[in-house]
Amino acid sequence: MRSGGGPGLGAKLRLEDVVTRIGAFTLGPVNLEVGDGEVALIFGPNGAGKSTLLKTILGLYRPERGRVLIDDVDVTNVPVNRREVGYVPQSLALFDHMSVRDNIEFGLKVRGVPKEERGRAVKEVAERLHIEDFLDRRASELSWGQAQRVAIARAVITRPKVLLLDEPASGLDPWSADYLADLIVYVRDELKVATIVVSQYAGKLLRASTRLLFMSNGKLYDLGPVERALTSPMKAEAAAYLGYDNVIPCKALGNLCEGSKSLALRYSSVQVGEAPCDGLQLKGWLEQIYADVDGSLRARVDLNGVKVTGLLKGKVEGRDVYVCIKIDSAALVE
The missing domain is CATH 3.40.50.300 (P-loop containing nucleotide triphosphate hydrolases)
Incomplete structure (x- = not known):
């Protein structure tokens, strides 16, 4: 078709x-x-x-x-x-x-x-x-x-x-x-x-x-x-x-991708906290921490003016937090 x-x-x-x-x-x-x-x-x-x-x-x-x-x-x-x-x-x-x-x-x-x-x-x-x-x-x-x-x-x-x-x-x-x-x-x-x-x-x-x-x-x-x-x-x-919790404009990620496009990521591909990062690590402002129905902790973060939801991993002190984005699991969208 x-x-x-x-x-x-x-x-x-x-x-x-x-x-x-x-x-x-x-x-x-x-x-x-x-x-x-x-x-x-x-x-x-x-x-x-x-x-x-x-x-x-x-x-x-x-x-x-x-x-x-x-x-x-x-x-x-x-x-x-x-x-x-x-x-x-x-x-x-x-x-x-x-x-x-x-x-x-x-x-x-x-x-x-x-x-x-x-x-x-x-x-x-x-x-x-x-x-x-x-x-x-x-x-x-x-x-x-x-x-x-x-x-x-x-x-x-x-x-x-x-x-x-x-x-x-x-x-x-x-x-x-x-x-x-x-x-x-x-x-x-x-x-x-x-x-x-x-x-x-x-x-x-x-x-x-x-x-x-x-x-x-x-x-x-x-x-x-x-x-x-x-x-x-x-x-x-x-x-x-289709279950993508985050759509992040490329302009918020520096020169990572074409400026007019965005990266779509599920919340499991975004980690918040001081933990080892095997992707792109940025700094954001922690807005909220809440529990999901499966018992995991999610974090809502302001990342360069874009609201992002991810899994809470590792240590968090204060509002300034590290955000790890697993680029290899992202989808490029318009």
Whole structure:
């Protein structure tokens, strides 16, 4: 999958220079490709345009310019119900008065699929997603995690070419989020559906994803495969969403790196106190010491006008402290 460049062979979904305007907000231009069996995880702040992008792909919003292609067919002006796109909104949008079974088979029923064939399809997807025990319950009786599985089952039972998941991890406890990741892995590896997941934070669904993209102010930035994106997030704003506690402008570090860029570091790569240093050692002003949930002590330091968080190591006397930065574990970002 690529988010820029010319047309790519084998892309199930392709967006070419898509621009969508909703009121004063502008999305794009967006260039994006997602292939079969790929999971593109798009993360970023609220209001960045993530849901607008999904609704443009789905056909709920019509782009002002550009094209949306599925299997190399231009579907920009094709109605929602003819795009072969599965969609799970953040609200899930289940029919509360209907049973789980009726919710799941709804898409097949409106397509005129015979009852016996619908029954086989529901049985198969229910077993795959472990929801066979409550097929006859009303949707209103389900927990949020159960309802989410039903919504995904309803989206994939029609065998869409593209699957869109809008904030699927929102409101889930850690166990449910981990189970959700398993479901996405199933869609990725077994169904081979080209999938886009949008989320404010990437952490809960990283293991199910093949590629990370960051969205901010209507612009989409391709960070590359997950492994590369985690070690080299490219954008300073994206680094903060990927667990980097510190983004230090190069100008605060002397001539260490290009002045217009910054170094992104996790707190474990910054040590505060009089201890042996195997990196760059600077002096800073100690602002705060506090305990983390794992029992370790963290220190908040003013380093040449930049607030930095690190591990407290060694002796500290007074407010003037040594700060050791492990440069080899830093990522250069813009």
